[in-house]
Amino acid sequence: MRQLFTSLLLLFILASCEKSLMQEEPGNNPLSNYDELWERLDERYAYFQIKNINWDSLGTVYRAPLSLESSDEELFEALDSLLFALRDGHVNLSAPFNLSRNWEWYLNSPENFNWEIIERNYLKRDYKIAGGFRYKYLPDSIAYLYYGSFSSNFSSSQLDYIFNYFKDAKGLIIDVRDNGGGSLNNAFSLAKRFIKTPSPALITDEKTGPQPNDFGNSLLYSFSPSSNPNFTKKTILLSNRSCYSATNTFAAILKSQDHIIQLGDTTGGGGGLPVDYELPNGWTYRFSSTRTFLPSGEDIEMGIPPEIPLNLDTNDYVLGRDGLIEAALLQLN
Amino acid sequence: MRKLLLGALLLLIGFKPSAQNLFEGEYLLLGLGGQMENFKDDLVSPLIYEGYSGAAGIGWHSQHGAWQNNLAGHIAIGLQGPPSLNDASNQTTTISGSINYSLRYRILKLEKQSLFLGLSSANLIGFRQHNLYRNSALSFSNFFSYGLSAAWQYRPKLRLWQTEIPLAWQSEVNFPLASYLIMPGYIRQFFNDESGLKTHAFIGDFWHLEMRHNLVYPLKNGNQIRLSYHWNYAEYNGLNYISQAQHYLMLHLMFKL
Numbered sequence: 001m002r003q004l005f006t007s008l009l010l011l012f013i014l015a016s017c018e019k020s021l022m023q024e025e026p027g028n029n030p031l032s033n034y035d036e037l038w039e040r041l042d043e044r045y046a047y048f049q050i051k052n053i054n055w056d057s058l059g060t061v062y063r064a065p066l067s068l069e070s071s072d073e074e075l076f077e078a079l080d081s082l083l084f085a086l087r088d089g090h091v092n093l094s095a096p097f098n099l100s101r102n103w104e105w106y107l108n109s110p111e112n113f114n115w116e117i118i119e120r121n122y123l124k125r126d127y128k129i130a131g132g133f134r135y136k137y138l139p140d141s142i143a144y145l146y147y148g149s150f151s152s153n154f155s156s157s158q159l160d161y162i163f164n165y166f167k168d169a170k171g172l173i174i175d176v177r178d179n180g181g182g183s184l185n186n187a188f189s190l191a192k193r194f195i196k197t198p199s200p201a202l203i204t205d206e207k208t209g210p211q212p213n214d215f216g217n218s219l220l221y222s223f224s225p226s227s228n229p230n231f232t233k234k235t236i237l238l239s240n241r242s243c244y245s246a247t248n249t250f251a252a253i254l255k256s257q258d259h260i261i262q263l264g265d266t267t268g269g270g271g272g273l274p275v276d277y278e279l280p281n282g283w284t285y286r287f288s289s290t291r292t293f294l295p296s297g298e299d300i301e302m303g304i305p306p307e308i309p310l311n312l313d314t315n316d317y318v319l320g321r322d323g324l325i326e327a328a329l330l331q332l333n
Numbered sequence: 334m335r336k337l338l339l340g341a342l343l344l345l346i347g348f349k350p351s352a353q354n355l356f357e358g359e360y361l362l363l364g365l366g367g368q369m370e371n372f373k374d375d376l377v378s379p380l381i382y383e384g385y386s387g388a389a390g391i392g393w394h395s396q397h398g399a400w401q402n403n404l405a406g407h408i409a410i411g412l413q414g415p416p417s418l419n420d421a422s423n424q425t426t427t428i429s430g431s432i433n434y435s436l437r438y439r440i441l442k443l444e445k446q447s448l449f450l451g452l453s454s455a456n457l458i459g460f461r462q463h464n465l466y467r468n469s470a471l472s473f474s475n476f477f478s479y480g481l482s483a484a485w486q487y488r489p490k491l492r493l494w495q496t497e498i499p500l501a502w503q504s505e506v507n508f509p510l511a512s513y514l515i516m517p518g519y520i521r522q523f524f525n526d527e528s529g530l531k532t533h534a535f536i537g538d539f540w541h542l543e544m545r546h547n548l549v550y551p552l553k554n555g556n557q558i559r560l561s562y563h564w565n566y567a568e569y570n571g572l573n574y575i576s577q578a579q580h581y582l583m584l585h586l587m588f589k590l
Binding site (some may be wrong): 017018021022023025026027044096131207208209214217243250271274275276278279280281282284286289290322 | 371373378379381415417418420422423463465466467468469470494518519520521523524541566568570571572574576578
């Protein structure tokens, strides 16, 4: 009986030792947390070469002020400075007291958008709202469709209704200004309704290993005309620098279509898919680990330039005019 | 008083002393229990995660003479987090489980003990979703392994207050030699709707060990109850390092077929 219990006890003790078999956890101190983040991005961040970033040098510079005694705030400041240099809106570090970010891509550019003016002077009280879309016929049978976030989901039947409603329009303004992105599936679903000519639109690849040139899993995205109600007449896409991520991808897809003209400012960019991770101290962060190209080979990380560059004239604000909508109406008429 | 309590307990569970080998015959197993799980998944975190899950199991046991067949599966659902952090927001919801089949032949039979050797398929699965992540929130680690198996049976003659307790014990060790792995890719679980890594690995490139310990007690009509402790550990150092360990304790009802 004693042997049986001794054996049992031994088995339980041995079996609970697996943590000693597992790969060791990194230490949780300011230097090891800094090194963890630096190494993770060194191996998996997708845009060092395209942005010409010397990650080794940056790592050394921002690590220098840190020590084992550094406070959480000092660690955050060092990591924030390091990540800021990536110039990437898909890179963030989230600590309980702050969120690191680089939003220069739109803060350093004209706003080019004022919803108040659009609602009060163009849409007025009788516009329609469905699935995140706001839409209306403007004068001269010009359709206007505003979509403010690709995180706002919509159904296929909602799109059917909208595009049926606009089937007699002379032209259409698709306004995605200030749309900061969201779901790529929503971007693809909406873009398909504007496809007139089947064509390749995007190529993506991703990090597949730790070396700088370890990219693979390349995919070509081609789009064909939708069998559902769609719009293939002349279309103007309105953009500003706050068009980011999925909206940037949406603009890239529409670039493949000759009947669509982009008007306004270059989109904000954000062509990489952000992935998440955490530090030994529990702070989470995200970074881009895929790349997206136009069929011409041009990377879309820094934005899609418009065919017709145009900024809002601030004098127009006083007059209650949206210069981009006015320019689009001129193009369509 | 003690005899009275023991008598009441035996009546409650329908004890019927029997001299037969408790492992002989065919049984359907249904069980409920709990599991503790540890994992270190480089796609999720540099930290080891740990947590408890509720578990349910099903299985089939067959032993006729020298041949023994075992099929056992379990599924567990629970939350895991890094014990090294005080903040409870970093957590994964994990569905994990195991499916094991073994076929063994008795190579040694003594009065109270038997030893079996054979082959096994030991499968360990884990589906984890991190509650703070988005595009890379999902991580699978699936080991479909096959290799050698051994079991040791022990039928002690236990007496408690002059009453014979007909317990029996079986310990099993499964030692896979090769495994088919389904793992995340380098940066995320899926690429083009398929798992990032699907590959065969041989021992040395992966490690997998499984142990089961079962204590069996007879009930009425040849049915039995079985207390099982199961330890499963697997590790693969591929595109991302993954190791996973499960401990589960389960009470099975074994219905004689």
